[in-house]
Amino acid sequence: xxxxxxxxxxxxxxxxxxxxxxxxxxxxxxxxxxxxxxxxxxxxxxxxxxxxxxxxxxxxxxxxxxxxxxxxxxxxxxxxxxxxxxxxxxxxxxxxxxxxxxxxxxxxxxxxxxxxxxxxxxxxxxxxxxxxxxxxxxxxxxxxxxxxxxxxxxxxxxxxxxxxx
Amino acid sequence: xxxxxxxxxxxxxxxxxxxxxxxxxxxxxxxxxxxxxxxxxxxxxxxxxxxxxxxxxxxxxxxxxxxxxxxxxxxxxxxxxxxxxxxxxxxxxxxx
Numbered sequence: 454x455x456x457x458x459x460x461x462x463x464x465x466x467x468x469x470x471x472x473x474x475x476x477x478x479x480x481x482x483x484x485x486x487x488x489x490x491x492x493x494x495x496x497x498x499x500x501x502x503x504x505x506x507x508x509x510x511x512x513x514x515x516x517x518x519x520x521x522x523x524x525x526x527x528x529x530x531x532x533x534x535x536x537x538x539x540x541x542x543x544x545x546x547x548x549x550x551x552x553x554x555x556x557x558x559x560x561x562x563x564x565x566x567x568x569x570x571x572x573x574x575x576x577x578x579x580x581x582x583x584x585x586x587x588x589x590x591x592x593x594x595x596x597x598x599x600x601x602x603x604x605x606x607x608x609x610x611x612x613x614x615x616x617x618x
Numbered sequence: 619x620x621x622x623x624x625x626x627x628x629x630x631x632x633x634x635x636x637x638x639x640x641x642x643x644x645x646x647x648x649x650x651x652x653x654x655x656x657x658x659x660x661x662x663x664x665x666x667x668x669x670x671x672x673x674x675x676x677x678x679x680x681x682x683x684x685x686x687x688x689x690x691x692x693x694x695x696x697x698x699x700x701x702x703x704x705x706x707x708x709x710x711x712x713x714x
Contacts, residue, residue: 562672
């Protein structure tokens with residue numbers, strides 16, 4: 454496997470997110486990822502389940518029980534914006550471990566950087582660059598950004614600081 | 619333009635298994651012919667050697683990026699010259 458740079462990895466992750474955004478047909482924020490998880494692309498039909506759980510351990514985690522549909526197990530008591538971000542983040546694990554993801558070779562470039570990659574992917578799935586550019590025509594207030602895109606404020610701040618080369 | 623076409627290809631490949639199937643079968647040229655690449659670049663992309671689709675995508679990114687025109691830089695005047703070279707020059711002529 455070739456060695457890739459962070460810039461290359463981030464470019465790839467943005468396009469990964471863009472593929473799902475195009476599938477959803479999303480034209481403006483907020484991006485309704487949970488709706489997509491309920492009606493996933495055919496290729497991820499066995500990978501995009503959502504199961505609510507009571508837990509104090511994680512906000513969400515992806516798991517694939519043997520010979521059953523892979524699902525994101527998400528804490529029931531998250532706020533809507535926390536839930537949206539947690540689901541978006543875990544979608545990457547669902548994709549990497551899916552049959553299609555394995556054929557693509559996603560794990561080869563993303564597994565060593567899984568947490569960082571998943572958070573970057575989620576930021577760009579929930580706030581795609583073209584929509585961010587439109588938003589920034591009227592300023593870059595992170596509070597307004599978080600509200601408009603339906604994401605936690607700290608994620609909004611990080612997203613606004615993402616430098617795209 | 620080519621980078622836009624490559625972005626489009628990679629984004630599509632995430633939900634369209636036909637793309638990676640064609641890549642694996644050695645007929646990625648069929649997919650590339652629908653996209654806005656120059657003839658020369660398309661030839662180079664077809665000849666890339668990669669074990670997986672992701673590897674192909676990264677090599678393609680490097681190739682396309684190397685062919686993209688470098689972003690124009692803004693030529694700022696040297697602080698030693700000052701900001702109004704033209705005006706200063708004209709001013710001196712007028713005085714003379």
